[in-house]
Amino acid sequence: MHGTIPAPVPGRSPSGSSLPLVLRLALRELRGGLKGFGIFLACIALGVAAIAGVSSLSRSLTDGIGREGRRILGGDMAFSLLQREANEAERAYLTSKGEVSSIASMRAMALAGEKGSALVELKAVDAGYPRVGTLETDPPFSPADLLAERNGAYGAAADLALLARLDLKVGDRVTVGNATVELRATLVSEPDKIASGIGFGPRLLVSQEAVRATDLIQPGSLVRWTYRVILPQDLSTEEGLGQIEAEAARVLPEAGWNIRTRLNADPRFARNIERFTQFLTLVGLTALLVGGVGVANAVRGFVDRKRASIATLKSLGAPGGQVVLLYLTQVMMIAALGIAIGLGVGAALPFIVTGLFGHLLPIPIQPTLAWTELGVALLYGVLTALVFALAPLGRAHDVPVSGLFRDQVDPERRWPRKRYLAALALSVAALVSLAVLAAYDRRIALMFVGAAAASFVLLRLVATGIMALARRMPRPRSTAPRLALANIHRPGALTPSLVLSLGLGITLLVTLALIDSNLTKQLQQTLPERAPSFFFLDIPNAQADAFEGFLKEQSADAQIERVPMMRGRLVSLRGLPVSQIKAQEDVSWVLDGDRGITYAKAPPDGSRIVQGEWWPEDYRGKPLVSFDQRVAEGLGLKIGDEIVVNVLGRNITATIANLRHVEWRSMGINFVMVFSPNAFAGAPHTHLATVTYPNGSDAAADAKILRSAAQSFPMVTSVRVKDALEAVNDVVSQLVMAIRGASAIALIASLLVLAGALAAGHRARLYDAVVLKTLGATRARLLSAYALEYGLLGLATAVFGLLAGTLASYLIITRVMNLTFALDLSGAVLASGLAVFVAVGLGLTGTWRILSQKPAQYLRNL
Template identity: 55%
Template sequence: MRVARTLRLAVRFSLREMRGGLSGFFIFMACIALGVGAIGGVNSVARAIGDAVETQGQSLLAADLRFELNQRRADDREQAFLASLGDVAESANMRSMARLLDGSDQTLVEVKAVDALYPLYGELATEPALSHDALFAKNGDAFGAAAPDLLFERLGLKPGDRIMLGGETIELRAALVSEPDAVSDGFGFAPRLLMSLDGLEATGLIQPGSLVEHVYKIRLPAGADERALVAIREQAGKDFPDAGWSIRSRNNAAPSLSSNIERFSQFLTLVGLTALVVGGVGVANAVRAYLDGKRSVIATFKSLGASGGFVFTVYLVQIGLIAGIGIVAGLALGALMPFAASAVLAGVLPVPATGGLYPGALGIAALFGLMITLVFAIMPLGRARDVPATALFREMGVEGRGWPKPVYIAVSAGIAAALAGLAIWFSDDRRMAAIFVGATVCAFIILRAVALGIEWLARRSPRIASTPLRLALGNIHRPGALTPSVVLSLGLGLTLLATLALIDGNLRQQITGNLPKVAPNFFFVDIQGTEVEDFAGLVAREAPEGKLIRVPMLRGRITALNAVNVRDMTIPPEAGWVLRGDRGITYAENAPENSTLTEGEWWAPDYQGEPLVSFAAEEGRELGLEIGDTVTVNVLGRNITAKIANFRRVEWESLAINFVMVFSPNSFAGAPHAWLATLTDANATPGDESRLLNAVTRAFPTVTTVRVKDALDVVNRLVGQLATAIRAAAAVALIASVLVLSGALAAGNRARIHDAVVLKTLGATRRTLIAAFSLEYLLIGLATAVFALLAGGLAAWFVVSQVMGLTSQFLPEVALSTIVMALVLTVGFGLVGTWRVLGHKAAPVLRNL
């Protein structure tokens, strides 16, 4: 009862004190609102997209179930099973070369061939709108097709014009506006060419070993629930254990999209949490300044017999109420984001048109906001609680009193640990979240040490003749200096931006600079065994200085490791790509020239024993494989189990022909397959490449040619778009830094006014004071920028070299831009805040000293 009575009284006093308004707390509330809004909004948008993928799964998949086979069609028994489930729409996907009728130009296309039932769900949109037969059927000597505007632009065509695909003439009868299942089909490097199965069959592109995906989409009878979907998948696995098909349901219509959205939302959540941590510095500044202004009230409370606990409770309630206002504002911002995203992303991603409210995402954001407030508010509140009334009456304020009692430090540290634990727990990739949180904590601690180091150096600096510089150095280390707040807030924001900028710069340098120098000029896919020698002869004539490497290639899916089905295994996230979908595989008598054995021995050229496989060393280590373990791969509907004979280091960054798995030649005896080749010619000009591309396409219309430069250009554009989005998101942390910087200046205004008035009274001019304050902010900003470069460079090196396996370099232009940004922010905002200070009259201030 006594505790409840004390709490009610504390609440009453808190509300009375708040009648004077929220002056001094607007930066506090803005910092909390910004971080809470970022976290709540990002997670709400991610859940909106996830819900859209789940609820609109039938339309996105254009089916209830999707069965995919590589390099072969379903056999009669498999087709009978599929037909027993419901309506079956068959399609086929492959890459090929589309060329003009006169052979003067060509381009890579993503061919998608469909039957008359397509699409089972959703709607195919073309301009003009045509029926299936009018769009695809053979009319005279040409089959019909639809293509997006990009293909028309690349080849200078218009609807009604004709192209050659393989050995068949194709009439482009309409512009392709949208496919209902485009998202579920995944990303393509080339424009779509939508045609009929009969048209694709007539082109002659489908040959034994061709890289073609055969897809069977099923529309189940009405009323089929989730249990029916699970039962069908289990039945398919039981009845056809060696089929090797990939099965996807309407509940998992776009796994790549869902996975990427989860990763991106996790990153942005951590960025939002960083913004909250930065904002926490602003919370601490605001609380300290507020309590400093309330010193007479606190002294009065204590003189009238109020306990330290009562004082603590009064102001904790106030801080909680003010934080609540900021949290509510942030939640309102976060709740609006899905509605804004639905308008912006409606044509790109399957976001619900009506947006939505996601209490779970908003609840996590509110919890993070409250915990950050408590972490940074408890210690200054604890310091005020334990200051005696006599000290409050006698001295300027509650700052500079040393550390609060250990209990407040312990509570604050405990909440901080709980916050870090929750951030990791709520993340999908907890390892990366732990690294991010750990790096943020380390950066926070190091920045505090940097601030102390700057103060120490300023305190130990020799006597300087320049008055402004001497005043600046004194301001840096005096009690109540801005140094800790500025270094902490600006340092975290700049470090994050420097890290992202260096990662982006290194990736772009690799894509546009380093990779083209070592990568081959061309990849040639689907070279038939009967054509491979003639193909090699043509390339030798057209590019006599070029180096042609050719290898046999099949597609296979890893189904088991050491006889354990991969579906029943817990796979580390970093190795998941190896088991996700089909992989290119090959066989060879000798070790590939662009790889190095790290363990084990290569088989003899005439080896005829049990199937052996050479596995990529890094990927094998991530999967926990060892020499002698077995890998089961499904190739063309047949399971092949091979023993790991050796591991080899693969240089993926070279973009040369590389495979996770290279088998002994006897493993695929008699299996139909095509060949893959690369051509490297460092001296080839764009004209030489165009001439070779044209010659290959004319002579071998079924061979797919990929110019590496074109693929790198696509990747570079994607990296640029992603980097822009990430930097824009990371700017939230920098905005929080600017807010905290503004708050720190506002919190220190009273002391600044006092200093300025005393100095002006002693004869200092406005010019001298401006120079002193400018030098102070300049020195703090420069030191912070140097730290941001060092910490950001180290973090970027770790990500680029250790995580991505690429060469990392320090980029001077990033260093310069970071330093300029730090100086503009610190000096600019410092002078804006100081200008008002210098305008105060001396007499009113001196009377109150």
């Protein structure tokens, strides 16, 4: 039959090309509507919309930051120094390039008498602030009037959170260090808020005269000076910015400043957007892959409905390849409609977000049509539709006409031809390549691809195992269990599609539930029990012993730990500038900006030497450094390598003497880099202290020690760990909510796929119901048989989902998030049970409709 030449068709091109004929027949068949393709369209549109929307919104955010970079940065360029102001030569260099302004930022304690004290993020600005953008306060003030000294107090604008925390109002006064500050307004908007970063305390905006009056700026104090430069127009081009950045590093190599331009106003924020975008894109891709199962189910059902047409075409001499191409064309045309819907929704998302929430967002957003990102989403949609449609369509090529008619009751199991398998392999390879190449972190993308492939393979094996087990089990005497068991393994059973659809959904639910519970437990329960109660920063070197005595007096039963502390910025590793170091993603933060460093005669508590040896207590040789093992491996460092760190404007070269394993989760005092004591001989520095109560502390005791410390040592910054953890937890909770919202898309896709799998088996179920009802089966007996079938499949699949989801969450928590995994299956079991209940409910709902059909009209066609 394959060699038969089909009869000429009117309108066919003389060249013999089958493409016009295929298109004509495809369009003609589509006139009947899209019945049976609702879930197909929804799955494709949902996944593409998720990917297109997330990537378009990300591009709008990054474009907004790029276009508003000058306002965010406060100028065209920013030069940041830690623990010191720019010297005369550095200031002269900056002034030679353009108009210079400066801000100083540091943490400090605001004391409000008997109302207590609070940690604040102090931001001290010069007279011309802001040079770019507008400062908004309530009530409105000009910056000069707002911050001026009047009646013995310096003016300030405070975050509303500070007023709420200390029960203050506009017009009240607080003490910061040795200065009195009057809260004249609340902060509404700062043009450079993003560049200032997110702190643990509320913002307090003051003048630089005020911060000098506090006497908090001492040698070694953790104060950051940032110099913003507004360049002439001819130097503010992209090329000019790059030239000045390179020149500054060349002319003043030991300045140790961190340089940013308006083109990368906040690189950390931009990277965080990229990371979160990748996560949400993977969630969207999960929805698309889960939806792909729905595509396969819909195509399988489509082929089932077209059996008569396929048989007719083949009996008239149509080659198998032409039949497959005809229906593949139809499927891809329908997929194109779903992709178009998804692209439209995704492209509109940035404009919708800007219109509804733009005024609430603390970051600039520039809604735009991100054509590149939309093109990637288009490719995802096309490849997914192709991957999941080829296999069910390819089977129709070689099945004989008689087999097509008989396939309803005795489906033939065979692989598609090699050409379709090759096309399928190429499509899968293209989809995997796209997922990896388009990812920000390709390691995570590869892990995702591996997990997705393993899930599909394992679920197929689970389905095969369930069918084999059902086939070998003894036959029950009761009709309903016997029928349920037979339905699980009979030819054309729903088992493979139901197990795949439900298994993916339950695995995803369990994974999300366990990640959620672990994050909550780590941040709200585990850490506070193990962590110190307080961190005390910026303890002046001259007052370190006195402050330690004060802590012992206030907390006689507490464990007190104190170490020297400085800030340093890595300049080079193994002779290479840090800009040329290709660090692993999870440790690249070490190269970004300044890090806390210390020196010690003995290894710090909470760490152990894993390679090399510690230096002698009286060591006087070349400076040595101890490195965190995981960070060193991520940076490609080993014992004997040299590093250069800039501290207080001086480059110091040290050799790695040993590597340590650090238990960071203890929240004790520890550092990535610990130097030999002789490395910083004579350098000004402060101290860091912790107070740990053996049985914890209460709020009243905490408030008392904070107030006493602020009154007796106004230079010292006190951080209550519980407050810091609450601040972190607030941020993480918002991220978890965003993750839950995004993951809901994948869960909706799972639900759609499950419904699609049940709908795909409608024809077979209808045939069974008609025959059984004709033989005398009652509706109740059939419903009980189907309920038992769906329940058994759901239970078996739930067990797999629990195991697979637990493994996936374990790997994410331990390998990606670097946290300790705690097994808590309460939420996961509840989610699994709910999924099984929904599956059974959907199955019985569809079955009820089938059982309501009259047998006569179907018996005539058998």
